Amino acid sequence: MLIRRQQWAIAIASLITIVVVSGLWIANNLALRAELERARMASQIGPVGAAQMRARIFEFLAQPSPAARERWYESHRALGTLLAPALMDGTPGEPIIAGLRARHAELPALFEALAADRLREVAGSAPTPELLDAQRLASVHFMDVTQQVAGETLRLLDLSQARLEGLHADQERLIGGLILALALVIGLELFLVHRRILKPLQELHEGARAIETGHYEHRLGMDGKDEIAELGAQFDHMADALGETLQALHQQRSQLEVANRELESFSYSVSHDLRAPLRGIGGWAQALEEDHGGTLPAEAQEYLARIRGECARMNLLIEDLLQLARVTRGDPVFEWLELDLLAREVAERVRESWPGRDIEFAIAPGLRVWGDRSLLGIALANLFDNACKFTARVPRAHIELGLRELVDAPGGRSLQQYFVRDNGAGFDMKHAARLFVPFQRMHSQREFPGTGIGLAIVQRIIQRHGGTLEAEASPGEGACFRFTLPLLPGPPAPPPNGTPT
Structure with a gap:
C-alpha cells in the first residue's frame, strides 16, 4: 500500500497547490477588474472635469445664456457623478479623489462669480478697473482649479496604470509559480513511477526472462x-x-x-x-x-x-x-510424412496377412502429417488389422482412411482429424470406455480372436503425438476410429504431392 499512499500524497499536494494558486489567481483577477474600473473612472474624469467644463465656461463667457449656464451645470453634475463612487477608498488614489471632490465643490462659486461679472458686462454696465480685476482674478482662479483637476486626473491615471502593471506582473508570477509547481509535481511523480514502479518492473521482467532461459537460481x-x-x-x-x-x-x-x-x-x-x-x-x-x-x-x-x-x-x-x-x-523422430503413401504400404502388408479375403482399401490422397514414421506405421497397421478382423463376416471388406477439418473450440484453431472407417461388426457404444484398455475386448475370443492390446497401442502412439483418439460405432454397422495429429513445432509443410486415389 506504500505506493498507493505516496500517489495519494502527491495527488493531495497537487490539489492543494492548484486550489491555492487558483485562489490567488481569482483574487488577482478581482483586483485587476477593480483597478480597470478605477482606470476607466480616471480616464473619464479628465475629459469631463477639465476639458468639457473648460469648454462650457468659454461657451458661456462668449454667449451668456440660461442654456449655456445649464450645460455648464450638467458638466459639473457629470463630474460629480464620476467622483461619487467609493472605488478609490482604501487605495493610494483616495487622497487624489478627495482633492478632486474639494475642487469640484469650489467650481460652482467660481462659475457664479464669472457669470455675474459677464452678465453685468452684457447688461451694459461700464467695466470699472475693479470689475476687470475681479473678473480676471476669477478667471485665473477658475482656470487654476480646472488645471489642478486635470493634473490630479493625470496622477490618478498614472497611479492606476502602475497598479495595473503590478497586477499583471503578479498574474505572470502566479502563472510561472503554477507551472513550476506542476512541473515539480510531475517530476516527483515521474521519479516515483521510475524508482518505485518502472525500475522494479524491469527487474521483474529480467528475472522472469532469466527463469525462462533456465537460470533457476536467479533471485531479485x-x-x-x-x-x-x-x-x-x-x-x-x-x-x-x-x-x-x-x-x-x-x-x-x-x-x-x-x-x-x-x-x-x-x-x-x-x-x-x-x-x-x-x-x-x-x-x-x-x-x-x-x-x-x-x-x-x-x-x-x-x-x-x-x-x-x-x-x-x-x-x-x-x-x-x-x-x-x-x-x-x-523419443519420437518427427518429420514431414506422406501419410497416404505410408498407409498404402501398410495396407498391402495387412492385406497379405489375410489371404483369401476380398478387402478394399480407400485411402485419401495428399495426407501430410508431422510425426514419427515408425510409430504412425504401427498405429495404421493396428487400425487396419483391427478393421480386417471385424469385417471377416462380410463378403467384401471396405476400409477407408480419410480426413476432415475441425475447429478446436477452446482455441478456435482449425484441426485436421483423420479417420479409419470399416463396414464390419461394430460394437455397442455403452462399452466404449473399455475400448482402449489393454486386454479388454468387445467380442469373445471365439467370435473374433485377438489379444485386446492393438487399440491401446494406437492410443499411446496418438498421445505421444499430442493428439486424441476416439471411436464411434453401432452393432452391425461398422466402426470408425478418429484421431488428431496437432501440428507440433517443425518446419513449414511441403506442397501437396497430388497422390491419386
Missing part, C-alpha cells in the same frame, strides 16, 4: 515494503518453490530412468526367458503329436492341438506386450 532480492517489493518477494518465493520442484522432478526422472531400465530388463526377460519355455511347450506338444499321434485317442489329440494353440496365442500376446512397451520408450 528486492528491498522495501511497497506492493512491487512484495511482488518481488513472492517471485523469489516462487523461484525457490520452482527450484525445489525441479529438484524433485530430477529425482523422479532418475527414478523413472531406473524404472525404465528395469522395464527393459523385464522386456528382455519376457522376450527370452518366458518365450524359451513357451517354445519348449509348443515343441514338445508337436513332437508328441508327431511321434505318438496315431496311438493317442481323439480327445488327447484335441488337447494337444489346444496346447499348441494356446502357446501360439501366448506368443502373440507377448509380442503385443513388447510392442506396447516399445512405443512408450524413446
